[in-house]
Amino acid sequence: MTDKENKKECAIVSWQELQCGALVKDLKRIKENKTGAWRSMRPVFYKEKCINCYRCWMFCPDSAIKIENDKVVGIDYDYCKGCGICAQECPKKVQAIVMVKEEK
Numbered sequence: 849m850t851d852k853e854n855k856k857e858c859a860i861v862s863w864q865e866l867q868c869g870a871l872v873k874d875l876k877r878i879k880e881n882k883t884g885a886w887r888s889m890r891p892v893f894y895k896e897k898c899i900n901c902y903r904c905w906m907f908c909p910d911s912a913i914k915i916e917n918d919k920v921v922g923i924d925y926d927y928c929k930g931c932g933i934c935a936q937e938c939p940k941k942v943q944a945i946v947m948v949k950e951e952k
Contacts, residue, residue: 863905886929887930888949890947893922893944893945900919901942904944908928908933908934910927912924912928930947
């Protein structure tokens with residue numbers, strides 16, 4: 849089998865068409881355990897640079913990207929662990945999220 853024959857085709861869909869992932873039923877317990885103090889790096893969000901592509905929101909493992917009225921408005925630092933995925937996924941030409949060292 850050649851590489852060309854081995855490639856699987858994937859549908860490209862918008863973020864609104866993505867299927868739901870895991871569901872947490874006891875949200876109260878999660879809200880009580882703020883985990884943002886664990887980080888050593890902090891994402892800084894530049895609202896004026898953001899193009900609302902939602903890549904940061906899609907890939908954030910902690911659901912720490914705040915969305916209001918269909919726009920990215922900031923980062924919930926109570927739950928952000930500073931992994932940097934949001935900054936990595938932000939388009940390089942935009943750089944609306946930049947990681948900086950956390951200052952305690």
